Each structure stands twice: as C-alpha cells, then as structure tokens.
Amino acid sequence: MRKWLFGIAFFCIGCSVPSKIVLNGSGGRNAYNVAVQKTNSEEMLLNLVRLKYGESPSFLELSSITTQYSIKNIITAGISIPGFSKTNPMNLRGETQFQSQPTLLYSPLQGKDFANQILRPIDIGVIQQIIYSGWDLDRVFLLAIENFQEFPNLHREGLAPEELKRHEKFHEVIDLMKKLQMKGSLQIGVRQQTNDLKLKSLQFSFPFEDQYGKEIAEILKEEKSSNGKYIINIVQGFDENGNIGILPRSLLSCMYYLSKNVRIPEKDIKVCKTSDIFNCTISTKDIPKIFKELLIVYNSNRKPKDSYVCVKYRDTWFYIKDGDIHSKKTFLLLLDLYNLQSGIPEVKGALFTLPVG
Template identity: 30%
Template sequence: MLLGACGSVGSRQIKSERTNYNLAVQETEDSQLLLNLVRLKYHDTPVFLELTGITSQSTFESGLSNGDPIAEIAQPPSLIWKPGPNLTFSAQPTVSYMPLHGEKFAQQLLAPIKIESLMLLYRSGWSLQNILQLCVQRLNKIENAVHASGPTPETAPRYEDFASIVSSLVKLKHSGHLDFVYEAFPTPKDATRIVLHVSPTAFHLRHVQDLLKRLNLAPGKEHYPVTYSLVEHGGSAELDHLEVETRSLQGLLYFLSQAVEVPDKDVKDGLVTVTRTADGGTFDWAKATQGLLRVRSSATRPPKASTKVQYRGSWFYIADSDLVSKSTFSLVTQLVSLQSGDSARLTPVLTLPVSR
C-alpha cells in the first residue's frame, strides 16, 4: 500500500510541477520583455537572460509510525498502539540562466528582421496590418516612424501616408484583389520568392490603381517581387518591385517602447524624452503605433494585469482585458524567437537552487 501511495503522489506531483513551471516560464519571459520595453523608454540599457534549464530532484520517504494509542492495559502497565503509514515528499528545483550578449547576439539584435520571417508569421495567421505596422519602417521610400526605431525622438515622426497605404492594402487583400504570396521562379534549385500578387481582374479598379500610384509601382503587372533594399533611388521612375525596409529587432523594441505610459512625475523630472509636434504640443504615440500596444503605469500593484513589472518605483503593466495589446505582445515574443535563434553561449551559466 505504501508503494502504491508513493506512486500516486509521484504522478500527481509531476503533473502539478510541470504546470507550475510552465506558467512560471511564461510569466517571467513576458515580464522580461515588458521590463526591457520600459527600460528603453527611460533610455536605460536592456538586459536579456535566457532560461537554459529547469531540473527538479524529488525525494520520497515512507515508513511506519506508532500512531495513536488505542488501548491501555493496567497489569502490567502498558499501551497498545495502532501503527500508521508515514509518507514524506520533498522537491528541490534548480534553475539555470544565461545572460545574452556578445557579438553574435548583438548582430541578431541589430540585423533587419528577415522578410521571410514576416511572411512566415503572415501565412501562419497573424494580421497583415499588425505585421507591416510593427516591423516595416519603409515601403518604397514611404516612411513609418523611422526615427522611432531608436531612442524616443524629440520631434513627431512621419507615419500618416504609411498607415493609409497599409489600410488600403489590407482592404484590397480582404476583397481578394491582391495578396502577398510565394511564387516559384526558374532557377537551378527551383527557388521561391515573395511577391505582391495583383489579380488581373482588378487592374482596372480605381482603388488598385491609386494604391500602385502611391507606392510608385508600374501599373498593369500581376506580380511585384518583394525585395529588401537600403539603396536610395534617384528620380521618380516607376518600379516593378516592392522595396521593403524592415526594422531590426532592437528597432522594433524601441518602437514599441513608445507605447509605455510614464508617470507624470518622471516626465516632470526629465527622466524620459517628450516628443513634440510642429506647434510645440505633446505628440500622442498611440497614433504612430496605431494602438497596437498600451503599457499603463500605476503607483500601486495593478490587480488585473496579464503582465506586470515594477521599475523605478512604479508598476508598469498590460491590462488583462486589453486583448489587442496581449496579441501584439505574443506576436513580438514570436519575432524575438525567430530573430534570436541559437545564441552562442560564450558566458558562464548562472545556476540557482530555488527555495520551496
């Protein structure tokens, strides 16, 4: 019976511990990302720790104890005891971390996000509008808050034309008139490329013609290959391809850090940069980020937050009911994983026993 009890306790403990560790990893990963966004808003240095392993050593001890007395005998004086089982279980988890830094990680952080990664996310079901708005800073020279890919700029960015074009792209995509697709083209290895496909039946539509004109694309073509280029083209000649300039992973994090709402006291103390409009007013960054993320701040611990972190004496959090921000946060987490890959482990791993 004792062996059976041990087996039962062990199986229940495995289920419980696995769930608890899973939740803890998810919560700490989200907290680290949020913390680094807040750090960037304050012009502080972000730090990334990778969880490299969790091990847990479990110990079972079983035996018999005297239990409680059930009878007393007068002659000779003695007690009759009822023996009972004695089960003891203990678990000692050990967590290992590795700080991410060095040349390889810096290159991953600063390298432009791959167009193939964006296409992978798009074909997996993520919103085209969100992907373009977050990760692309130029479409054929049309800017999307380019200077927000670094520390908070002092002057308001240009983003209106880009946002309007992305909105038109999405509407025409939903209407079935165009889409981003893979196209096979003849090479020695039968490679594929990403193209903006325009349905021939939509060539004559005014909205399609207007979009192509705004993107400076030559009309009447069915496929416009998507390329990455930093080359500035002179003149106004129409293009037969769509040039996409993506943000780097660091640029994406800087861009999203503009969505952090800072306590008024920190603004007055000059701890963050205040972006000004042309008339001297305070620029509303929710317009440039299209409301895709909102990080609120509070003097007290927020009661209903999906992710929260305490920094510089204030709490920063994403409200649990803010589904748009939670979705954006999940998208960024996947982008971080895609862009980071396997970082070279050139530094010692920090291993910590966890007290129970």
C-alpha cells in the first residue's frame, strides 16, 4: 500500500517544463529557428520559379512566434479480471505528456513602401558592405550590377556584336578586380558629395605597380594615380556630363536575372507556359558569353533527395542541388541582399494567425 501511495504522490505533484526541452527539444527555440530559415529559403525559391513563369512574386513576413508549453501527468489504476491476485490485486500505471502549441503570425509584405524597397536600385553602400563581409566581388557584381561605366552586364537573349564585345569587357574588368581582391590589394570605399548628399561614388583603390591594376586602368581609361595607387571614382547613376557610372540593379531585377536559369519541364515549354533561354535563337556557343550561370534550379517529377532547398509548383518539384556549392552561394547572397534591402516595412495588410498543433 505504501508503494501505491508513493506512486500516486509522485505523479500528482506539479511539474515544470525542463529548460532543455524548451530550448533544444522538437518544439524548442532551435527547432523553430531551423524551420523559419527553411521556409524563408523555400519562399525565395518559389518566387524565382514564379518569375520564370511570368508571374509576380509574393512575400509573407513572419511577424512573431508564440508558443505554450504544458506538461501533464496521468495515473491509472486497474484490477485484472480474470487473474485476480490477492497479494497484488491492483495495477498502477503512470504517464507524462509534454505538449507544445505554437502560434505563428504572418503578415503580407505589400503596399507602396515595400514596392519601393524591392524596385529601387540597391545602394552602393550596401554593395560595399556585402563585399567587405566576405563575398567575392565578381559574384556580387554579376548579380547586383547592371552597368559598370560603358560596360553592360546584360541578361537579354539577343545581343548585337558590339554589345557582346562590351559585355565581355564587363567580365574582364570584374575578373581582374577579383584577382586583386584575392591578393588583398583592392580597397573599396563610398564617397559622398558634400554639396549633394544624394550623389555617391564607389571608390576603387589598388597599387599602381600591380599588373592587374594597370590592365584595369587601361580598360577604364584611367591615368591618374596618387601615392603609388590608382583611385577610381565611379559615380552611382550618371555624372554631370551624362556618362554612365555604376548602375546597380533592384532586388526584383536580381531575382529576375536569376530566374533565367530556372530549368522548367519540357511539357510547360511545349504549351508555351513559359520560355527557356536554351530554346531561343541564339547560338549555343554564345550563351555563356551572354549569361553566366550564377545559379541553376533543376526540376523533377518527384521530391528530390539531394536538395539544398526545394519547392513544389505546378505539380513539379524545383530544387537547388545540395552539392552545387556555386548555386548555394549565389542563393545565400540573394537572401542577404533581400534582408538588407527590403527590411520590415510598416504592415498595412491583413494579418494571418496560424495556430499549429
């Protein structure tokens, strides 16, 4: 009898949720962190696919996560019939249940403020910040820059011979700058005009004696040097004489650029639901010159097993291969630009509260 009373007392006392379960369990903080990161990546991939199909992107912001934890103890007693035992007539059983009930609050990103954030050109200060955070200059420029002086980073499917030549010069310049960056010989700054705070310039400084630096100066037609270094100022937009400086893309333009390399199923091409760059009239040998593959999104009829991120759309799975480091880096760069450029605007639309569990 004492054993029974001890068991009843043990299961009936009040219990608190252990901190290890809250932080590290399946319903803990780390689990939600991983889930939010995963859904953010899936949302971005979904929007790239939408752009490929000629549809507008849509974003939801996870405003908050609230959860309630509960722990419940259950005790049951019973008598076995038949098989009644005089020495041990009663069976006593106990059970402990742990529950997590999260509530997710989503808000649609829409309206004038958000549209301006994804449509306005990326600030050159953001570009400098991204490069100094460790990103390769060539990857950043290929994704985020439309023009570097007279050299265009075109993504159109048709190019005249002269345009193609200037496009190749764009790649030549950024390849040389990447080599200087790898040597630690390239510094990048942002200069703001004192008489016009809205007018900014992106500054490039590199040694005068460096062979790569000399080649860059020759292409950009720069002759001035100071203290043994070339210092090149490229104005954002156009200078006072109407010459092109550096023209950054908008976030939406970056997404559209990457959507070009979403591989779509043949059935959708045949019924003209979308177009594919590899089915156009350009010679196949010219495609790498026109469009350098920063990211490749594949498609499959079944959910892929080797995906870094995948999403189902129009009865087809679209995914980035987990082993494709080049595409994964570009996709991560796009997410970084999105976080820096879009921010969290004032929400004016409806709020969606989704209880889970």
